């Protein structure tokens with residue numbers, strides 16, 4: 353298990369060196385989106401319209417934070433369960449997205465897209481929302497404010513801690529890790 | 538008849554809800570620390586460390602432990618010789634919930650089932666609370682509270698087995714549920730199991746089982762033994778913290794059992810993530 357410090361936007365070269373189980377600290381800009389926002393992004397792509405941010409090399413964080421206290425950029429901000437984004441992620445990846453951050457299993461189509469277009473799925477620690485918020489220095493709603501916690505936010509992050517779950521080679525940490533510690537009776 | 542003022546009830550419940558959002562209870566903290574000490578996987582250990590750091594940060598800076606601040610779930614025992622004056626108990630709990638979620642900068646997560654729009658404006662901020670009432674002897678009101686997140690609720694399951702499937706059938710069902718859940722409910726988890734009763738009694742018992750302090754033995758020695766056996770076998774699945782592989786998946790298994798119909802054996806599994814935010818007060 354290696355450790356990397358990467359700065360977004362991510363390149364093919366950045367993501368190709370990552371292997372399932374590696375620890376990565378992300379820096380610079382990441383974007384937030386959950387199901388409702390994903391649906392809108394994919395609709396824009398289908399209709400050939402411009403997206404609210406540049407997908408090339410982008411990292412999208414699946415999160416619906418708590419409301420910020422006065423004077424703070426964001427409230428608690430841990431990952432939400434990722435499978436709800438499974439039907440949208442492959443389309444975004446085929447248009448240049450390089451990273452996803454969430455928690456929980458992804459389907460085969462997402463893993464295939466990670467291999468084919470070189471992208472990675474990172475896991476953040478669910479339920480560590482207060483700790484993770486410390487790595488978020490600025491937050492700005494850039495689209496769909498009416499979605500509340502589900503609006504698209506542009507986050508400035510410093511050393512945002514994640515673990516590689518699905519890499520560009522078809523490896524899945526959930527399967528590898530579990531097989532290693534499973535005790536067969 | 539003993540009397541409790543409506544405002545006092547609101548005040549006590551509100552304080553409990555606000556405190557619980559940012560302070561992981563002692564039993565959960567201890568169980569996670571123990572898992573951290575026993576974990577063999579480096580990756581899982583680093584996750585458990587983050588979970589512990591998060592808990593300490595949340596309580597010292599009074600920040601929500603998790604962004605999913607849950608639906609507010611209550612089990613309320615009302616004594617026959619106590620009366621709330623100035624309003625109903627249900628209204629008091631709902632008011633306290635709304636005020637705590639708003640003033641504590643907690644997330645409102647209740648929505649309509651079909652179009653999924655948030656109910657915060659028309660029904661109330663994170664309302665309605667989920668309240669299970671029971672009437673008991675005495676002149677006290679006892680309130681157990683939990684902030685129940687969606688991730689662990691989503692993997693929970695209930696079924697009705699054939700009586701002949703017995704303990705082995707129950708064990709296989711619980712194992713299947715936890716195995717299918719994998720990383721999704723934010724392990725390490727607490728597993729609540731409701732056995733017997735009718736279909737809905739099993740489900741409710743599995744939820745109530747999660748309110749017991751982790752680490753305390755079951756009062757029934759047979760169930761206590763069964764809990765230990767299940768815990769060991771579930772940990773053998775190798776899921777580990779956040780599903781990244783490891784020896785520490787389950788912090789505790791809690792079982793509640795009820796008499797059931799001669800023809801059926803209902804079983805329900807309710808999963809609680811490591812962010813086991815629960816508390817109780819007696820008034």
Ligand code: SF4
Nearest residue numbers: 479603686688723810
């Ligand atoms: S399952 Fe629990 S810890 Fe995980 S995101 Fe939901 S509430 Fe938070």
